[in-house]
Amino acid sequence: MSSAASLTSEHLGISFGGHKAVDDVSCAFHAGELTVVVGPNGAGKTTWFNLISGQLTPTTGRILLGDREITRLSPSARAKAGIGRAFQLTNLFPRLTVLENVRLAVQAREGQGPRLFVKASALSHLTDEAMSYLEAARLGAVAHLPAAALPHGDQRKLEVALLLAMEPKIFMFDEPTAGMSLDEAPVILELIGEIKKDTSRTVLLVEHKMDVVRALADRIVVLHNGQLVADGAPADVMKLELVREIYLGTGAEEVA
Amino acid sequence: MSLAVEQTGAPRQLPMGRLLVYGTVGLIALALLFAPFLFPDVRSQEVAARICVFIVLAASFDLLIGYTGIVSFAHTMFFGLGAYGTAIALKQFGASFTSIALGGGAGVLAALVLAALIGLLSLRVKAIFFAMVTLAAASVMLVLASQLSEFTGGEDGLTYSIPRLFSPATELIADAEGKAVKLFGVALNGKIALYYFVFSSSLALFAVMLRIVASPLGRVLKAIRENEMRAEAIGYRVVGYRTAVFCIAAVIAALAGILRAVWLKYTGPEVALSFDIMIDILLIVVIGGMGTMWGAVIGVVLMTLASYYLKDLMALGAEATASIPLLPDLLNPDRWLLWLGVGFILLVYFFPSGLVGTLMDRDARAGK
Numbered sequence: 001m002s003s004a005a006s007l008t009s010e011h012l013g014i015s016f017g018g019h020k021a022v023d024d025v026s027c028a029f030h031a032g033e034l035t036v037v038v039g040p041n042g043a044g045k046t047t048w049f050n051l052i053s054g055q056l057t058p059t060t061g062r063i064l065l066g067d068r069e070i071t072r073l074s075p076s077a078r079a080k081a082g083i084g085r086a087f088q089l090t091n092l093f094p095r096l097t098v099l100e101n102v103r104l105a106v107q108a109r110e111g112q113g114p115r116l117f118v119k120a121s122a123l124s125h126l127t128d129e130a131m132s133y134l135e136a137a138r139l140g141a142v143a144h145l146p147a148a149a150l151p152h153g154d155q156r157k158l159e160v161a162l163l164l165a166m167e168p169k170i171f172m173f174d175e176p177t178a179g180m181s182l183d184e185a186p187v188i189l190e191l192i193g194e195i196k197k198d199t200s201r202t203v204l205l206v207e208h209k210m211d212v213v214r215a216l217a218d219r220i221v222v223l224h225n226g227q228l229v230a231d232g233a234p235a236d237v238m239k240l241e242l243v244r245e246i247y248l249g250t251g252a253e254e255v256a
Numbered sequence: 257m258s259l260a261v262e263q264t265g266a267p268r269q270l271p272m273g274r275l276l277v278y279g280t281v282g283l284i285a286l287a288l289l290f291a292p293f294l295f296p297d298v299r300s301q302e303v304a305a306r307i308c309v310f311i312v313l314a315a316s317f318d319l320l321i322g323y324t325g326i327v328s329f330a331h332t333m334f335f336g337l338g339a340y341g342t343a344i345a346l347k348q349f350g351a352s353f354t355s356i357a358l359g360g361g362a363g364v365l366a367a368l369v370l371a372a373l374i375g376l377l378s379l380r381v382k383a384i385f386f387a388m389v390t391l392a393a394a395s396v397m398l399v400l401a402s403q404l405s406e407f408t409g410g411e412d413g414l415t416y417s418i419p420r421l422f423s424p425a426t427e428l429i430a431d432a433e434g435k436a437v438k439l440f441g442v443a444l445n446g447k448i449a450l451y452y453f454v455f456s457s458s459l460a461l462f463a464v465m466l467r468i469v470a471s472p473l474g475r476v477l478k479a480i481r482e483n484e485m486r487a488e489a490i491g492y493r494v495v496g497y498r499t500a501v502f503c504i505a506a507v508i509a510a511l512a513g514i515l516r517a518v519w520l521k522y523t524g525p526e527v528a529l530s531f532d533i534m535i536d537i538l539l540i541v542v543i544g545g546m547g548t549m550w551g552a553v554i555g556v557v558l559m560t561l562a563s564y565y566l567k568d569l570m571a572l573g574a575e576a577t578a579s580i581p582l583l584p585d586l587l588n589p590d591r592w593l594l595w596l597g598v599g600f601i602l603l604v605y606f607f608p609s610g611l612v613g614t615l616m617d618r619d620a621r622a623g624k
Binding site (some may be wrong): 077117 | 307468470474479485486488489492493500
């Protein structure tokens with residue numbers, strides 16, 4: 001570990017009625033690094049993400065953002081501290097417009113939410129900022145539709161646009177291309193590539209697709225049955241017998 | 257949402273639903289503004305004043321259920337706190353504006369504290385448990401109001417006098433003979449002053465609520481209604497926002513209670529605290545359209561007119577159809593609740609998002 005870690009998972013674990021969904025996972029992440037988390041279904045990847053972004057509270061271990069312990073913070077406090085999370089199942093504000101979805105994220109980051117006696121429509125810089133994130137996510141043309149009216153691929157893009165609008169230090173993507181068509185997925189990957197260019201950012205990505213992993217990963221972490229079983233450079237991790245077994249297994253499922 | 261639709265600027269049909277809603281609300285506002293001159297009889301005055309107060313009460317409930325998705329059964333409790341505070345002070349300390357300010361202020365403060373307590377203790381739990389907690393609190397308050405009869409007058413309630421300025425015997429502008437000057441044949445007496453006190457206070461409170469729903473906070477409330485978990489994940493402290501809006505709505509309801517108490521010169525469980533009122537405002541918001549504000553206006557007018565005038569209308573109908581078998585029986589004024597019920601079912605069936613909600617949705621779809 002050359003530089004100080006931007007995010008640390010220390011002996012992190014959670015049990016659901018005796019079943020250890022995440023079991024003593026220790027791992028440190030660094031700015032400028034994109035880490036892909038792989039593992040078969042049920043390995044605990046999403047649960048681990050939920051522990052880090054605060055949707056679940058761990059039964060063991062600590063989470064550090066830089067030097068600051070955030071283990072007991074609420075999800076909103078973690079979001080303000082710089083942890084941004086995109087979700088595996090599309091998780092938007094369905095009856096609000098695409099623009100309003102992103103505007104809400106901008107408004108939250110700028111701390112304008114509690115303002116009571118100013119007209120929201122008068123804060124045009126929020127709208128302008130929101131539009132710029134939508135343009136980046138190639139959603140400018142559908143800004144005025146309700147989020148629920150978008151096709152699945154566009155909803156995934158909106159999910160990424162929301163994350164961009166939060167301007168976090170830690171970007172967490174949970175299968176951002178899941179269920180997307182082949183011609184749509186590259187837009188998302190391009191966006192993630194863009195995010196990665198800024199070396200002050202730390203990117204965590206759960207992904208199954210082999211080509212995605214090869215194209216983006218600086219480092220691969222493998223989870224299996226809730227435990228961290230491998231961690232290293234992509235070329236090294238891919239070679240491991242255990243990884244080939246569990247990971248190529250899921251890879252084959254993906255193809256089918 | 258509306259902002260975004262307007263920005264498209266593409267040629268499209270006139271927003272008929274929107275025009276219809278704003279037109280109706282405009283007419284209602286004009287009718288209420290000139291109510292003492294348009295409908296000078298005593299009963300119409302009662303109806304107009306009740307409409308003013310209930311628009312505030314229903315709209316503040318809409319802040320909770322329509323905008324934020326909070327189901328509360330304690331809204332009339334806050335209304336009652338404002339009303340009883342005012343009533344007890346007027347009874348104990350005499351008919352003065354100081355009594356109204358002190359008693360009403362105490363009622364509003366009690367509503368605020370209680371709302372903050374209920375909110376912080378239980379807005380973390382699931383919606384259904386929160387609804388139960390509010391139901392329990394409201395029941396306790398009803399029992400207290402009837403048990404502490406020394407202060408509250410129990411089931412009979414309290415009758416009291418109000419400041420002289422609001423008495424029908426007071427001339428606002430006296431002519432040479434010392435009688436109240438008449439305008440359009442209506443004497444400008446204290447009753448008029450009282451009506452405009454109720455009207456302008458209600459208007460101001462409604463304007464405040466319109467401002468709130470158009471503010472950044474209003475946007476957050478909608479986000480919480482749509483997806484609580486994601487609102488939290490992008491950085492909004494959901495419990496805090498929920499508690500805040502619960503307190504705001506409680507304070508506004510208590511202020512409406514003050515108006516009700518001053519207008520009626522009577523406060524009792526029936527008019528300020530009962531679950532009948534709770535059900536009324538729930539129906540009003542559902543019929544008018546949740547999360548629209550204007551729905552509260554139209555819903556209150558419909559409900560109030562129906563409950564005051566449906567019987568009269570039916571009596572007329574029964575007379576007119578006297579020669580036809582069965583119909584006069586069906587139209588007998590005693591069966592007015594039956595027809596009110598039929599009306600509700602039809603409204604909910606044809607306007608699933610409420611009158612205002614459905615009309616505006618239609619525009620949004622036509623605009624695409």
